[in-house]
Amino acid sequence: MRIPRKMEHVHHALQLGQSGLNGFDDIKLIHNCLPDTSLERIALQTRIGELTLSSPIIINAMTGGARETEEINRELAIAAREQGLAMAVGSQMAAIKNPEVAASYRIVREMNPNGIVFGNLGSEATLEQALQAVDMLRADGLQIHLNVMQELIMPEGDRVFTGMLERISRIVSEVGVPVMVKEVGFGMARESAEALIAAGVQMIDIGGTGGTNFAAIENARRDSALDWLNDWGMKTSIALLEVLEAARRTGTDRVDVIATGGISNALDVCKALVLGASGVGMAGALLRTLRTQGTEALIRHIETLHDDLRLLMTALGAGTVTALHRVPVVITGENAVWCQARDID
Ligand code: FNR
Numbered sequence: 159m160r161i162p163r164k165m166e167h168v169h170h171a172l173q174l175g176q177s178g179l180n181g182f183d184d185i186k187l188i189h190n191c192l193p194d195t196s197l198e199r200i201a202l203q204t205r206i207g208e209l210t211l212s213s214p215i216i217i218n219a220m221t222g223g224a225r226e227t228e229e230i231n232r233e234l235a236i237a238a239r240e241q242g243l244a245m246a247v248g249s250q251m252a253a254i255k256n257p258e259v260a261a262s263y264r265i266v267r268e269m270n271p272n273g274i275v276f277g278n279l280g281s282e283a284t285l286e287q288a289l290q291a292v293d294m295l296r297a298d299g300l301q302i303h304l305n306v307m308q309e310l311i312m313p314e315g316d317r318v319f320t321g322m323l324e325r326i327s328r329i330v331s332e333v334g335v336p337v338m339v340k341e342v343g344f345g346m347a348r349e350s351a352e353a354l355i356a357a358g359v360q361m362i363d364i365g366g367t368g369g370t371n372f373a374a375i376e377n378a379r380r381d382s383a384l385d386w387l388n389d390w391g392m393k394t395s396i397a398l399l400e401v402l403e404a405a406r407r408t409g410t411d412r413v414d415v416i417a418t419g420g421i422s423n424a425l426d427v428c429k430a431l432v433l434g435a436s437g438v439g440m441a442g443a444l445l446r447t448l449r450t451q452g453t454e455a456l457i458r459h460i461e462t463l464h465d466d467l468r469l470l471m472t473a474l475g476a477g478t479v480t481a482l483h484r485v486p487v488v489i490t491g492e493n494a495v496w497c498q499a500r501d502i503d
Pocket residue numbers: 167168169171176218219220221247248249278301302303340341342343365368369370418419420421439440441442443445
């Protein structure tokens with residue numbers, strides 16, 4: 159039997175791994191030898207849109223839609239519950255088209271009745287489908303993913319990308335829960351973010367390169383060679399700077415920005431927050447721990463990320479995520495050149 163596409167994604171994501179070239183090496187934190195903090199008073203809570211999260215780390219959208227993915231979602235949801243993380247499911251379109259597979263998504267809510275859970279659909283979704291996706295999970299928020307390059311590389315992928323903003327705008331105003339628009343790992347530019355903000359979007363996940371690479375994954379699934387697209391996109395740190403600039407330029411402080419793409423340690427989490435992100439998403443690195451070492455190891459992995467983040471916040475003199483936004487930072491290398499070329503402050 160053919161392996162379902164969802165499991166192929168899991169398999170190839172693990173097989174190909176993460177390049178780690180997420181751009182954060184160019185972001186230099188400045189040591190503070192008079193931090194005026196104490197470790198036990200560090201608070202990890204953050205606000206994104208109307209939601210309060212007890213950790214800035216989000217288990218980002220991965221899977222659902224097939225039997226084996228139900229097991230993965232169950233274990234991710236247990237880890238999310240144990241460590242108080244928000245979690246998104248993978249695209250629910252499979253369950254909207256075939257309600258028999260809805261259980262593979264619902265398991266996330268069953269395992270974590272009181273946690274923050276995001277639904278997930280692509281930008282082809284209608285308002286009706288968005289309402290169904292939210293209802294399926296009693297979701298606290300809905301992610302809408304943008305993955306144009308992945309679709310174009312996928313043989314069975316979409317070829318028509320019209321009307322995306324109009325559908326997103328309608329969903330944002332009528333779905334009844336906060337909406338986060340996210341890239342899946344090609345990054346987001348200032349201009350796209352400005353258009354989303356104008357359409358009413360208040361949460362953006364910049365999903366940059368350096369981690370799970372959907373160009374490489376789709377190329378690994380097909381015979382023809384579009385491998386020359388494997389480096390397409392913007393590094394996570396650069397996409398983050400782009401989208402934060404869009405938020406500044408549109409003069410709104412109501413946009414919360416999430417950084418995803420190759421985040422695998424607390425230093426990168428911390429750097430993203432210092433640059434101005436309100437949270438970070440992690441997918442591939444957490445999936446790897448789960449699949450290679452199991453659920454207990456995943457729970458310990460997240461605990462260590464939290465401990466390490468508290469240590470860094472203590473050293474930087476920032477007791478909260480908001481205080482991290484005020485910590486000075488130096489942007490060097492490719493990131494600095496990019497900021498200059500794109501007139502980013
Ligand atoms: C994903 N991702 C994803 N995103 C989305 O919005 N809907 C989806 O269905 C999926 N599916 C999916 C499957 C698998 C196996 C992985 C690893 C990832 C993308 C994910 O949310 C994230 O944006 C990228 O993986 C980049 O983050 P990492 O993996 O570099 O931390």
